[in-house]
Amino acid sequence: MIKHHLLIIYRSFRKFRGTFLVNVAGLSVGLAATLLICLWVMDELSVDKFHEHNDRLFQVMMNIERPEGIETNPSTPEPTAKTLLEEFAEIENAVSVIQVPPRIKGLLSWENKSIKARQQFAGKEFFEIFSYKLLHGSGTQVLRDKNQLLLSDEMAIRLFGSAEAALGKTVEWNGGQYTGSYSVSGIFERAPENSTVQFDVLFCLDLFTEKNPSYLGWSNCASIAYVILKEETSVTVINEKLKGLMKAKAPAWNSTIFLRPYADQYLYNTYENGVRTGGRIAYVKLFSLIACFILIIACVNFMNLTTAKTAQRLKEIGVRKVMGARRRTLAFQYLGESLLVSFLSLAVAVLIVDLVLPEFNSITGKNLALAFDIRIILLFCSIALFTGIISGSYPALYLSSFNPAMVLRGKMHRALGELWTRKGLVVFQFAVSIILIVAVVVVYRQLGFIQSKNLGYNRDNVIYFPNEGPLRKNLESFLTEVKRIPGVVNASDLSFDLTGEHAGTYSIRWEGKRPEDSVSFANLAGDYDVAGILELQLKEGRFFSQETGNESANIIINEAAARIIGFTEPVGKAVRIWEKEKQIIGVVKDFHFESLYENVKPCFIQCMPNQRNVLVKIRAGVVPETLSQVEKLYKTYNAGFPFEYRFFDDDYQRLYTAEKRVATLAAYFAAIAVMISCLGLFALAAFTAEKRRKEIGIRKVLGSSEWGVVLLLSADFTGTVLVSVMIALPLSYFITSHWLDSFAFRIGMEWWYFVSAGAIALLVAWFTVAAQAVRAARVNPVKCLKEE
Incomplete structure (x- = not known):
């Protein structure tokens, strides 16, 4: 059979x-x-689900209560991991880790080879907690000596030719305050691609705390704590027990801690008001x-x-x-x-x-x-x-x-339900297609808005690169010389980038501030020309000036900070930051130093030369040749260090990489949905023409023209698509509005987004049906009326 x-x-x-x-x-x-x-x-x-103890591996998170709401922070005070292990029986193991941002790299050297590498600091329990494979070295012995480090197998091969050859060798690390000689005590397998944390060099956590003793207590948050729970431990129960820990250890924080599954950091990383x-x-x-x-x-x-x-x-x-x-x-x-x-x-x-x-x-x-x-x-x-x-x-x-x-x-x-079933299926097809078309239009319009939005500073043709190595000791001389290069408009330095990575503090006081008020201020720092190179718009007061002399006691604030402080005329007023008095010398218009998902936060700018990043603004039209000259000068000041620069504009665009990918994929899938929907409409047109053959023959015998038959068949399908439009438009409005609500700065919903999507669907439907309608209209009526 x-x-x-x-x-x-x-x-x-x-x-x-x-x-x-x-x-x-x-x-x-x-x-x-x-x-x-x-x-x-x-x-x-x-x-992040490749770790052996994934189901019991958790990250410690901290909710900080502020007047404006609860702020969720992935960082905790350094003693957190050790305290949890000692005081809570449900914790099987714990470790503290200092994650350095990926773009901040050090220079790893051996003999005549030098390679930029990503660094991380970890406690001795690191390899007991995580399943990064340790190829050479003992998991119980590594990360105990401040003068030793571990290399990834990839980095070891690049430097020494093989992982085995790297063991016991002494390498040079050039990276800020950790610059020095270190012995290679172990080799680990590079983290897989599906790991959110990527690093090439692993240092002992004690090295970090030795160089930064202020982070040892409960007053600062710099480390990330990870724990493994014992078998059959309820996360809900342990989170209830953890609520009082921070109030007992660090009441000034006014915070609580809780455990989040480690693998959730990638897919579930957004918190609002602690939820x-x-x-x-x-x-x-x-x-x-x-x-x-x-x-x-x-x-x-x-x-x-x-x-x-x-x-x-x-x-x-x-x-x-x-x-x-x-x-x-x-x-x-x-x-x-x-x-x-x-x-x-x-x-x-x-x-x-x-x-x-x-x-x-x-x-x-x-x-x-x-x-x-x-x-x-x-x-x-x-x-x-x-x-x-x-x-x-x-x-x-x-x-x-x-x-x-x-x-x-x-x-x-011929059942009526049968006909409505087919029409309902086509309505569903076109409704989905219209929703996708509207979504594509809205996403692309929002991306266009993001790219054209006035950020309050000029990011065009501004490059930045790390202030590291010998350059750090001669930065002032370098900036003086780089400004003389034809094509360079200006040069300066800046503490962080302008895409959300910045320092912050709650330790700012001013006259009239209530003790219970706690507001976070972003902290930016640079030399005298930093405001000029960014072309910040001065609202009142003045910028920093080298002619004035030492400006370390002065700050510039943005409009958001001025509103928070509440001074009618803030210029000339004094505030206290970290118990040091600072005078406000200028107010700049609000500028976006984070993504457009965020409202502009209050910030202050300090004049503190020799910061982390060197900024160079280049005249438009001469970028390649000017970059070549800047690189040549850089190598004379920083021999052995690769010239790795980035454009501010590129960094800004990278903030919205996910949205761009969504827009592109949505466009492709919308096109696929429309194409397949057209096949469905073609099928329904063929089915209808087949069923109405005799009717068409009779109409033609009675004098109906081919054009009249085409209009007759097309009108039926037009109604079907119009029903799709009426269903899809309110749904698409709800979906796209919900997506736009995630942006603090967004486009408005225009009527033509929806009308154009409906019009596209109708045009596609008409062209699709026309082929079958014309074919049916041209059939010989004698053949249509013949009975076999």
């Missing part, structure tokens, strides 16, 4: 070759899009939903295309039923057809995925690959099986339900 069914399926495919090819094309594209999203989602969900509100998981859910919609749209096409050819299979169904075929047998045959088409489409989809995966990786910033392990094979086959069953179930039940006496006379039972 199986051989018989396969033969019938083969003959059916040959007879209805066009339907078969369109089915395979629609399902292949839908499956390919779904498989790509599945690979991306699986990669996202795997981040977790999401993060990247929102994009995982979004694209998972898009994958489901695209797959359902593809299945809908199969149903419509299959049932559209019903009239041509009536006699086959009738004869087989008369010969004794059961409904179950017929349903099995048609379901088998859909499953075969689904698995053929899967094979084509895998080829498509293999072809487009490099471009997909380029868009998403991933390094995905088609590795056919058992998990991937089962996933792909499950999706194909699901697709085959869903897309074939309705046609199988529908085709096998016909009465043999009726179908042998060429007549079909």
